[in-house]
Amino acid sequence: MGAALEIRNLHVTVEDKPILRGVNLTVKQGEVHALMGPNGSGKSTLANVLLGNPAYEVTAGQIIFDGQDLLEMEADERSRAGLFLAFQYPVSIPGVTLANFLRLAINARMKAADPTSKGISVSDFRKLMRAKMDSLHMDHSFAGRYLNEGFSGGEKKRAEILQMAVLNPKITILDETDSGLDIDALRVVSEGVASLRGPDLGVLVITHYQRILNYIKPDYVHIMFEGRIVENGGPDLALRLEETGYDWVREKYGVEQE
Numbered sequence: 001m002g003a004a005l006e007i008r009n010l011h012v013t014v015e016d017k018p019i020l021r022g023v024n025l026t027v028k029q030g031e032v033h034a035l036m037g038p039n040g041s042g043k044s045t046l047a048n049v050l051l052g053n054p055a056y057e058v059t060a061g062q063i064i065f066d067g068q069d070l071l072e073m074e075a076d077e078r079s080r081a082g083l084f085l086a087f088q089y090p091v092s093i094p095g096v097t098l099a100n101f102l103r104l105a106i107n108a109r110m111k112a113a114d115p116t117s118k119g120i121s122v123s124d125f126r127k128l129m130r131a132k133m134d135s136l137h138m139d140h141s142f143a144g145r146y147l148n149e150g151f152s153g154g155e156k157k158r159a160e161i162l163q164m165a166v167l168n169p170k171i172t173i174l175d176e177t178d179s180g181l182d183i184d185a186l187r188v189v190s191e192g193v194a195s196l197r198g199p200d201l202g203v204l205v206i207t208h209y210q211r212i213l214n215y216i217k218p219d220y221v222h223i224m225f226e227g228r229i230v231e232n233g234g235p236d237l238a239l240r241l242e243e244t245g246y247d248w249v250r251e252k253y254g255v256e257q258e
Contacts, residue, residue: 002029003066003082003170005050005202010061012042012049012227019045021227022061029170030199034213034238035206037224038246043206044088046224047175051075051085066170079105080112082170086160086177092148098159099129099143102166109167132165136192154185161192171202178212190215210242225253 005027012020020042027033037043049056050063052075063070065083073081093101107119120128129143138158148156157177164172174193178186193216197203205216213221213235221238223231225246230253231237 002200003202004028004064005066005070005083005171005204006062006064007046008062008064010046010049010063011059012045013057013059014045014055018059019056019227020049023224023227023229025204025222025229027171027202027204029202031220032197032203032205032216032218034216034218034221035204035224035229036208036221036238036241038249039208041224042227043224044175045227047085047173047206050078050083050173052078076108079167079169080109084164084167084169084172086157086164086172086174088176088179090148090156090160092146092151094146094149096147097144098147098162099125101147102129102163105163105167128166132162135195136162136165137188138162152185153180154182154189157181157185157189158192161189161196165192165196168200170200171204173204173206174216175206176208177205178207178209183211186212187215210238213238223249225249228253 007023007025010020010023011018023046035043045056049058050070052073058071065078065081068081070078103120103125106125110117110119130140133140133142136158148159151159160177177189181189190212193203203216205212205218207213218235218238221233221235222229223237223241230249
């Protein structure tokens with residue numbers, strides 16, 4: 001039985017303002033879920049809470065990941081446990097190459113699993129890095145560049161997918177990875193994610209648009225509105241949103257803001 005990310009009746013506030021109002025969602029390894037919804041519905045808040053951003057206060061509910069209480073874990077512990085977040089706006093780290101960043105991340109995971117570990121050897125890391133870059137059709141010179149420094153939007157997102165490929169998480173959250181990408185960059189990034197899809201990887205794609213789901217085909221689609229998941233369905237639910245927008249969701253579930 002694979003790992004699962006279980007969100008149970010999750011309530012979250014930011015600066016005392018309620019944002020999430022009882023979210024329930026389970027993502028298992030081997031499944032691809034799409035979380036959609038209009039601006040301000042709480043999608044990115046959920047992503048931030050999952051990875052432990054301290055600006056968000058959980059006031060009720062549970063998040064269980066692979067049998068552990070995620071809310072009791074620090075952000076680095078969540079990562080080492082097998083959770084990965086691809087950011088909507090990845091930050092630049094001048095002076096740190098992508099290769100060194102990833103080798104340090106792998107070594108941190110190995111050290112956490114075995115305090116006596118000396119980490120991955122340089123030669124083994126190079127083999128791993130090149131193999132993953134080849135699978136994602138990335139030029140090897142990419143590894144020597146400073147992390148996200150001077151990267152285009154598409155390059156930043158490809159670097160995120162490379163990190164995901166190398167770190168091999170159990171569950172990945174893609175927080176509006178399609179944001180700011182042109183059609184070509186979107187296709188390259190999406191196909192990279194799709195190539196990693198398999199029984200050992202669960203994916204939660206957070207997005208406004210159907211277009212990324214043309215490449216990363218979801219098993220399940222969920223609509224978030226006013227801090228709750230209000231509709232659940234299959235890929236046809238995303239197609240309905242593409243055709244009609246969110247007006248019907250607002251009409252069906254609209255409530256007065258607190």
